Amino acid sequence: xxxxxxxxxxxxxxxxxxxxxxxxxxxxxxxxxxxxxxxxxxxxxxxxxxxxxxxxxxxxxxxxxxxxxxxxxxxxxxxxxxxxxxxxxxxxxxxxxxxxxxxxxxxxxxxxxxxxxxxxxxxxxxxxxxxxxxxxxxxxxxxxxxxxxxxxxxxxxxxxxxxxxxxxxxxxxxxxxxxxxxxxxxxxxxxxxxxxxxxxxxxxxxxxxxxxxxxxxxxxxxxxxxxxxxxxxxxxxxxxxxxxxxxxxxxxxxxx
Amino acid sequence: xxxxxxxxxxxxxxxxxxxxxxxxxxxxxxxxxxxxxxxxxxxxxxxxxxxxxxxxxxxxxxxxxxxxxxxxxxxxxxxxxxxxxxxxxxxxxxxxxxxxxxxxxxxxxxxxxxxxxxxxxxxxxxxxxxxxxxxxxxxxxxxxxxxxxxxxxxxxxxxxxxxxxxxxxxxxxxxxxxxxxxxxxxxxxxxxxxxxxxxxxxxxxxxxxxxxxxxxxxxxxxxxxxxxxxxxxxxxxxxxxxxxxxxxxxxxxxxxx
Ligand SMILES: Nc1ncnc2c1ncn2[C@@H]1O[C@H](COP(=O)(O)OP(=O)(O)OP(=O)(O)O)[C@@H](O)[C@H]1O
Ligand SMILES: [Mg+2]
Numbered sequence: 001x002x003x004x005x006x007x008x009x010x011x012x013x014x015x016x017x018x019x020x021x022x023x024x025x026x027x028x029x030x031x032x033x034x035x036x037x038x039x040x041x042x043x044x045x046x047x048x049x050x051x052x053x054x055x056x057x058x059x060x061x062x063x064x065x066x067x068x069x070x071x072x073x074x075x076x077x078x079x080x081x082x083x084x085x086x087x088x089x090x091x092x093x094x095x096x097x098x099x100x101x102x103x104x105x106x107x108x109x110x111x112x113x114x115x116x117x118x119x120x121x122x123x124x125x126x127x128x129x130x131x132x133x134x135x136x137x138x139x140x141x142x143x144x145x146x147x148x149x150x151x152x153x154x155x156x157x158x159x160x161x162x163x164x165x166x167x168x169x170x171x172x173x174x175x176x177x178x179x180x181x182x183x184x185x186x187x188x189x190x191x192x193x194x195x196x197x198x199x200x201x202x203x204x205x206x207x208x209x210x211x212x213x214x215x216x217x218x219x220x221x222x223x224x225x226x227x228x229x230x231x232x233x234x235x236x237x238x239x240x241x242x243x244x245x246x247x248x249x250x251x252x253x254x255x256x
Numbered sequence: 257x258x259x260x261x262x263x264x265x266x267x268x269x270x271x272x273x274x275x276x277x278x279x280x281x282x283x284x285x286x287x288x289x290x291x292x293x294x295x296x297x298x299x300x301x302x303x304x305x306x307x308x309x310x311x312x313x314x315x316x317x318x319x320x321x322x323x324x325x326x327x328x329x330x331x332x333x334x335x336x337x338x339x340x341x342x343x344x345x346x347x348x349x350x351x352x353x354x355x356x357x358x359x360x361x362x363x364x365x366x367x368x369x370x371x372x373x374x375x376x377x378x379x380x381x382x383x384x385x386x387x388x389x390x391x392x393x394x395x396x397x398x399x400x401x402x403x404x405x406x407x408x409x410x411x412x413x414x415x416x417x418x419x420x421x422x423x424x425x426x427x428x429x430x431x432x433x434x435x436x437x438x439x440x441x442x443x444x445x446x447x448x449x450x451x452x453x454x455x456x457x458x459x460x461x462x463x464x465x466x467x468x469x470x471x472x473x474x475x476x477x478x479x480x481x482x483x484x485x486x487x488x489x490x491x492x493x494x495x496x497x498x499x500x501x502x503x504x505x506x507x508x509x510x511x512x513x
Contacts, residue, residue, distance in 0.1 A: 054407050078411040085404040090426040090503045099422060100412035131503055151412065 001030035001187050002051065002155060006060035009046050020046040022212035024060070030154075033181050033188045035198035037245060038208030039253045044191045045081060047213075048159050051189065052078045064155065073155075074104075077148035081159040083141045087132040093119070094128035097147045104151075118150035119143075122176060138169035142176070149180060155187045162197070171229050174201055178227060195249060199223075199241045200232060207248040210255050217248045291473045299473035300480060309462070313481070316447055316458035319375060323382025324443040328436055331387050335394025335428075336420065345395070356392070360385035360446050364453055378450040378458070385446045386439035390432070397431025398424055430504050437493040444486055459485075 007024040010017060020043040028034045038044055049055040051062050053072040062069040064076065072078075077100075080086040087096050094115055101111040119125050122142040132140055141161060148156055158177070162170045178201060181188055192198050198205045199221055207217040223237060232238055276293035279285055303309040338344045360381050367377040401424055409419045451460025459482055466475040 049407075052411055054411060072411045072413055074413060076411070078408070080404055080408060082404045085402050086408045088405060088423070088426065090429075100414075103413050103415075103418060147412075 001032070001065060002028040002189065003063040004047075004051065004060070005063070007047065007050055007057050007062065008059040009043070009050060009055065010058045011046075019212045021050075021057075023214050024208075026206055026215055026218070028187055028189055030187055031185045032203050033178075033190065033201060034204045034206060035202035036189065036191045036206045036208060037193060037195060037198045037249060038213065039210050039249065040193060042208050042211050042252070043213040044193075044208065045159055047208075048078070048157050048189070048191055052076060052157050054078070075154040077151045077153035077156050079144050079148050079156070079158040079161045081161070081163065083144040083161065083164075084132075084137070086144055087140060087147075089131065089133055091131075092128065093124070093130050093132060093135070093143050096132065096143060097128075097150050100147065100151050114150040114152070118146040121149065121180065122146045138165045138173070141165060141173065145173075145176070145180075149184075153186060155189070158188065158190045160191055160193065163193070170197075175229065177201060182225075195242055195245045196233070199238060199245060200227060200229075205241075205245055207245060207252065209252045216252055219245060288472065291476065295473045296476045296480065299471075300477035303474060303477050303481070312457065312459050312462045315375075315456075316451065316460070316485075319378035319382060319447040319450070319456070319458060320440075320443050322375075323379045323447065324386055324436075324440055326379065327383045327386035327439055327443065328390050330383070331390025331435065331439075332394055332432060334387075335391050335398065336424070339395060339398035340416075340420065340424075352391070356388045361449060361453075364450070367450070368454055373454055373456045375456065377454050378447055378456050381450045382443045382446045386443045389439040389442055390435040393431040393435030393438075394428055397428030400431070401427045430501055433493075433497040433500060437490070437497060440489050440493050441486065444482070444489055448482055 004024055004026050007021055009021040010019050012018075024047060036044055036047070046055065050057045051069070053062075053069045053076070056070070064073050067073075088099075091099065097115045097118055098111050101114055106114070115128070116125070119128055122145055124139060124142055124146065127135060127139065127143070132143060135143065141164075145161070162173050165173065174197060177188070177190070180186070190198075190201055192201075202221050205219045205221060206215055207219070208214070209216040219241065221241060223232060223235065223241070273293050276296075278292075280287045280290050280292040338348055363381060363384060367380045371377040371380065405423050405427070406419065409423045414422065447458065448460040448463075450456055451458035451462075452464050453460075455461050455464065459478055463475055463478045463482075466472075466478060
């Protein structure tokens, strides 16, 4: 579904040259949920923006369903790390969710149905008339997720979407992503710096090295498909996996 | 709080009017040059019942509104184009910095040369002065676009025009509104100035006539009218601003949730 081949990205400008990503190669199968972990500043956001067609790679290639990505592809939705700034404060929640659908030229009726359905599935059915800034941080993040869902993407890119919400909300949102993924069969690439979250959510975890970034390790998460916060997290296999990822991330930070 | 503020304001006004009455009466200033408030009020009453006054008021408002409308449309279009087209901002920056500080009144000879005492003279001066107020605000406003909002729009496939309409314009709107408010005030000043100096028909020309014919109370009455006009314009633009920006931080507190 999604193929990243030899991705290399160098930021140049104002006299500074930063090699954010050295050489990344991996692929994500259709309907798979893959988590990316790596130390802060290792180029996770850069990678995701290249995959989403928002940044042009310096070298290498991203292919979506066989076609090279050279701009934001129609079947892809992005949930940004800075969700507060990603919602438009001049539009109500419903309008925020609806705007991308207008671009898709869907009928009014269809748009209404999609917006209502998406808000319903994130538990915000009655917030459609509010402005984003009238909602709490966790609710805003759910609006951003609803907007991505309503877009009916084949591929969903999520950049540390839960970094700024409290632990309780975070657990709820994690379960929400798992549920939506299972119900809708979307392909999800999920970036996080939280090791527990990566293991709990993913079918597979990719550990990135520190900058200059390469894929350090790929780990299959062989936990049962039905996961829940209480039982999965005390599963001995969960503990083994998280220890393994933890060691890799620590080693990556030390740069070995 | 609000009520007591209004009461204090009214009391201040009343004291000011009383002073305006008492000071000339006590002979502290020359009554021929500073007539007492009640004579100004009388002159104002006579003006209000004179059709010539109303047509002068109409002329001034026409010059103001047309000039402002031209300046706002031109300022918004120019501002957006300069910001959106690559390199255009850099190319135009020094020209703008040179043209902007030229006081509009310095263009009076040019206006007279081109259009004499026609309405177009007033429009030229009003338009020139108001244009920069709007343009500068639009340029600042567009610079305020959040890169995350812009990337969000791009990632959902919004094209260039859709991004101008849904991201750039709403971001710049608070600045545009400030620009329009400033431009509206400047436009009134320039409209009256043009009429006063060039003699284009309007309140300014009427003030000049009152002055040359020694009708001092009438002159003051007309000045009071221009002051009230400025006040109404300010109140009006603020109300429009509040309506248009109900979502924005600077007025958010007043939105019913
Ligand atoms: N627009 C930019 N211009 C120049 N350098 C940049 C830019 N964006 C990111 N970088 C650099 O690229 C590197 C990777 O940044 P990136 O934002 O991709 O990291 P990240 O893994 O997402 O970090 P975090 O976990 O803190 O979000 C950093 O060294 C950063 O300084
Ligand atoms: Mg990041």
